[in-house]
Amino acid sequence: MNENIDRVDNPIIKIENLSIAYDKDKFAVKDINVEIEKNAVTAIMGPSGCGKSTLLRAINRMHELYPQIETKGDILLKDENIMDMSTIMLRRKIGMVFQRPNPFPTMSIYDNVIAGYKLNGIKLKKNDRDQIVEESLISVALWDEVKDTLFKKGSFLSGGQQQRLCIARTIAYKPDVILLDEPTSALDPIATARVEDLLVKLKKDYTIVLVTHNMSQAARISDKSMFMYMGNLIEYGNTMKMFTNPRNPKTEQYLTGKFG
Amino acid sequence: MSSATIQYNTRSDYRKRKNRLFYWLVIAMSAITVSPILLIVYKLIIQGYKQINWSFFTKVAPNTLEAMTANAQGEVIPGGILNGITGTFLIVVMAAIIAIPVGIMIGLFLYENQGKRFASIVRDISDILQGVPSIVLGLIAYMWVVKPVTHGFSALAGSVALAIMMLPLIIRSTEETMKMIPTSLKEAGLALGVPYYKVILRVLIPTGFSGLSTGILLAISRIIGETAPLMLTTLGSSAVNWDVTKPTSAIPLLVWEFYNDPNMANLIWSSSLFLMGFVLVLNIISKRIAAKQNR
Ligand SMILES: Nc1ncnc2c1ncn2[C@@H]1O[C@H](COP(=O)(O)OP(=O)(O)OP(=O)(O)O)[C@@H](O)[C@H]1O
Ligand SMILES: [Mg+2]
Numbered sequence: 428m429n430e431n432i433d434r435v436d437n438p439i440i441k442i443e444n445l446s447i448a449y450d451k452d453k454f455a456v457k458d459i460n461v462e463i464e465k466n467a468v469t470a471i472m473g474p475s476g477c478g479k480s481t482l483l484r485a486i487n488r489m490h491e492l493y494p495q496i497e498t499k500g501d502i503l504l505k506d507e508n509i510m511d512m513s514t515i516m517l518r519r520k521i522g523m524v525f526q527r528p529n530p531f532p533t534m535s536i537y538d539n540v541i542a543g544y545k546l547n548g549i550k551l552k553k554n555d556r557d558q559i560v561e562e563s564l565i566s567v568a569l570w571d572e573v574k575d576t577l578f579k580k581g582s583f584l585s586g587g588q589q590q591r592l593c594i595a596r597t598i599a600y601k602p603d604v605i606l607l608d609e610p611t612s613a614l615d616p617i618a619t620a621r622v623e624d625l626l627v628k629l630k631k632d633y634t635i636v637l638v639t640h641n642m643s644q645a646a647r648i649s650d651k652s653m654f655m656y657m658g659n660l661i662e663y664g665n666t667m668k669m670f671t672n673p674r675n676p677k678t679e680q681y682l683t684g685k686f687g
Numbered sequence: 688m689s690s691a692t693i694q695y696n697t698r699s700d701y702r703k704r705k706n707r708l709f710y711w712l713v714i715a716m717s718a719i720t721v722s723p724i725l726l727i728v729y730k731l732i733i734q735g736y737k738q739i740n741w742s743f744f745t746k747v748a749p750n751t752l753e754a755m756t757a758n759a760q761g762e763v764i765p766g767g768i769l770n771g772i773t774g775t776f777l778i779v780v781m782a783a784i785i786a787i788p789v790g791i792m793i794g795l796f797l798y799e800n801q802g803k804r805f806a807s808i809v810r811d812i813s814d815i816l817q818g819v820p821s822i823v824l825g826l827i828a829y830m831w832v833v834k835p836v837t838h839g840f841s842a843l844a845g846s847v848a849l850a851i852m853m854l855p856l857i858i859r860s861t862e863e864t865m866k867m868i869p870t871s872l873k874e875a876g877l878a879l880g881v882p883y884y885k886v887i888l889r890v891l892i893p894t895g896f897s898g899l900s901t902g903i904l905l906a907i908s909r910i911i912g913e914t915a916p917l918m919l920t921t922l923g924s925s926a927v928n929w930d931v932t933k934p935t936s937a938i939p940l941l942v943w944e945f946y947n948d949p950n951m952a953n954l955i956w957s958s959s960l961f962l963m964g965f966v967l968v969l970n971i972i973s974k975r976i977a978a979k980q981n982r
Contacts, residue, residue, distance in 0.1 A: 487878060489874065489877065489878065492874070492877065514877075514880055514882075515880040515881075515882070516880070517880070518877070518878055518879060518880030519880050522878065522879075523874075523878035525871055525874065525875065525878075527869075527871055529869070529871040529872055529874070529875040530875075531872065531875065531876075531890060531894070532872075532894055533890075533893040533894050533896070542876075542879060543879040543880070543881075546876060546879060546881040546885060546886075546889055546890070547879070547880060547881055547885075593875070596875075596879070597878075597879075600879060
């Protein structure tokens with residue numbers, strides 16, 4: 428293993444020799460070995476096109492949508508190979524939030540929150556449903572804003588509210604891990620700050636993996652940081668340590684704004 | 688300096704004149720475009736409104752003798768077009784039942800297989816189908832259904848011909864509608880572990896519902912006035928018929944029959960007015976739905 432890639436104390440996900448190519452033999456992610464700490468916020472940083480989204484989307488097997496994508500290596504969730512799980516189970520355990528808020532436009536706010544149950548045909552008692560909706564919306568700090576309009580369409584909300592609704596939709600389904608791909612890049616600074624606060628709060632119950640372009644965001648909220656460059660994982664460790672004392676010259680150049 | 692100003696003024700005058708000329712040209716062109724529709728509607732209303740009464744919707748078409756007697760006494764022709772209304776309803780609903788699922792499925796297939804060879808062949812065939820003369824589709828339905836299946840003229844055969852006409856329209860509108868839905872919505876569903884077919888059924892189709900229904904309504908309004916294929920397939924019937932394996936009347940067929948009988952002339956206008964009004968309503972509804980979607 429690369430000496431600039433630290434091990435973690437309490438890994439929930441282990442990524443082993445992972446390579447991913449969109450086109451034949453043109454790898455966007457190259458032979459990555461890394462562990463992800465449980466109940467922590469892990470940030471994935473790096474210049475545009477370095478493979479951050481590609482890596483993140485491998486963790487819940489999103490690439491399977493596109494059969495031409497080639498994936499090598501293994502990903503283990505709690506020591507179980509994700510390829511041995513059904514996508515239904517896997518994605519129940521590993522939720523995902525996207526760059527642009529994408530609530531289901533035909534569903535009410537209420538239905539959006541419990542969409543995971545609804546769309547998968549999981550029956551819940553009304554009380555349980557109400558409780559899940561309320562808890563999820565409270566934990567994303569959206570409850571007070573929408574509690575009187577739960578049955579209106581989710582697409583009437585502001586961008587920041589929509590993104591928090593999407594996070595609520597993900598946590599309502601009670602995953603172990605939440606993957607977020609630049610969740611604040613479409614939001615204004617105030618909405619961004621609220622989502623950041625939320626993520627820090629959520630790590631008590633969830634493991635959070637966050638792709639971000641924004642170094643100060645990574646510094647503010649993450650415990651561990653990965654730095655990727657051209658498909659390679661260059662450096663990985665405690666965020667504080669990486670920001671104060673980067674080990675690889677590329678990391679240092681990136682963190683000091685020399686490129687990216 | 689003064690010469691420059693003069694030049695400037697004449698140029699601006701020239702521009703103003705050109706502008707005015709084009710303004711009136713556009714108005715004239717619009718008037719030319721709109722006037723046939725207005726003239727048609729005007730003519731239909733003036734000639735047809737007298738015949739539109741209660742029995743127009745509740746009675747079947749009269750026979751020549753009844754019409755001749757009424758005409759001779761200067762009365763409105765008794766009877767109506769009930770057999771045509773019910774027939775058109777039966778034929779169109781059945782055509783829709785055939786064409787909608789098939790068309791939506793093919794449209795989804797094309798959407799899912801963008802850029803693939805087989806899909807683009809299917810798309811081309813669908814485009815060609817749209818250009819096939821409707822009388823040819825009538826012949827095909829005659830060969831496929833009238834002879835081997837219903838052993839005689841039947842509503843079903845007419846529905847098959849009209850369904851084939853509807854298909855390319857529904858296929859196109861389904862594909863276009865699906866393409867407008869952001870992929871992120873599909874991924875949102877999949878990221879919740881929802882199986883692919885359920886994402887299509889429960890996320891994409893509801894999201895594109897207004898686009899899909901607009902396409903369907905427009906397809907129906909395209910075929911509802913078709914006459915030629917019905918002549919070869921459903922033939923016509925002087926009574927109300929609900930049996931899909933039997934000859935059946937339809938509004939456009941009645942218009943044709945009325946046209947061929949000098950005594951029925953007045954009914955041509957009222958039937959056409961009704962048909963035209965119905966198509967207009969369908970078009971307005973589909974425009975409304977589309978506008979609501981875009982809001
Ligand atoms: N659908 C695709 N088809 C082909 N190549 C792709 C596709 N998506 C990404 N790539 C390529 O894979 C590489 C990594 O892309 P990826 O989206 O993972 O980068 P990223 O680090 O997330 O960048 P950004 O910060 O801009 O989002 C890039 O070179 C990109 O061009
Ligand atoms: Mg990305």
